Amino acid sequence: MNVFIIGVGLIGGSMALDIQKEYAEAVIYGVDLNDENLNEAIKLGVIHKKATFTDLEIATIVIVSIPVDAQLEVVPKVLDHINDHCLVIDAGSTKQQICKVLENHPKRRNFLAGHPIAGTEFSGPSAAITGLFQNKTNIICEVEKTAFKLQEKALEIFAKLGMRIRYMDAVSHDKHIAYVSHLSHISAFMLGKTVINKEKNERDIFDMAGSGFASTVRLAKSSPAMWTPIFKQNKENILETLEEYIGNLKHFKELMEQDNFSEIYNEMENTNYIKQILNGIK
Missing domain, CATH: 1.10.3660.10 (6-phosphogluconate dehydrogenase C-terminal like domain)
Incomplete structure (x- = not known):
């Protein structure tokens, strides 16, 4: 399983650590504008390898955890590069604009709009911790627009990370x-x-x-x-x-x-x- 983390900070990094723990075969790739973040993430064991957008064709799962304004440009670009069976999950704290931007994307079915309500006041790769999502709520929006098999894949991962799931429309x-x-x-x-x-x-x-x-x-x-x-x-x-x-x-x-x-x-x-x-x- 090739897992790409775009934004190797608190949320993305913590997901990476928990996925490594639950899926021994997972290879964790990091994509980040800040190369120092990637080096630190490798040193801390948060990710295994650096990657770029051109590597996304081998991705099984992509987790996007970057500021919500950057998501509006980055997530469509991610969907442009992935294969047809890849699952893309975002972790942003707002949902209306990202869902609007992606509503007509050819690979909208590969995207799952998520919001894990978990975190600390810290940021960067060193803020990543295991167990961050245990017993935390993860809100999923517009689930009906995600391919059913990819929904199942996402729910399996969320369950292993200990999350509770709530479904909601983006406006609410x-x-x-x-x-x-x-x-x-x-x-x-x-x-x-x-x-x-x-x-x-x-x-x-x-x-x-x-x-x-x-x-x-x-x-x-x-x-x-x-x-x-x-x-x-x-x-x-x-x-x-x-x-x-x-x-x-x-x-x-x-x-x-x-x-x-x-x-x-x-x-x-x-x-x-x-x-x-x-x-x-x-």
Whole structure:
């Protein structure tokens, strides 16, 4: 099995490690614009060999894990080079634009639109870890447009990696993910900015920061090169979520100004219900 990883960072690299573990016969090829990334990935055992697009004709599976703006150009190019039996999977955090770009491609049936909801704030080949996808949700969009045999191949791999599968249309995916992922990253970035701007003495920040601050702002360490294109592609949905979020923050501020701490208590108590929701999806 010849597995090509385009973008040997956290997601692509972690998939490569798990596939090697589950499929001893797999040969992992890496394709990346940054040759240093490829050298590091080989050194770390994330991939076995470097490759280029001209090598894709021998690919059994291609996993594309690059910024979503680059995907719009790269995935069609990948489909142009593969053989008729190859499966191409993307791992992008937005789905509408990539599905739109590929809807009339002659090899659309070879493509599966996926989004494994897993990750850390780190990037690059050194961020790749085994077991990253265990018990994580993988959203598959427009599955009916992928050849059935290739669907089966993908589901076998996802099962071996420990993923739970959800099926969704691309429009719904982008709307829902704006709330549960994209807004979280914006909040973390802006919280980090607020604290940095206010606390010019960095020693005070680090001396006083507890686990609550660290866990909340953790996502602010994520790659801007990855997240800016995501925000751009999902702009309309994110603006909607921001309106609601800002409205809730303004309401909280008003309650503070009114010394209405009994209502603040009620707001927080009602929101505690999220514990039950999150416990139910673990």
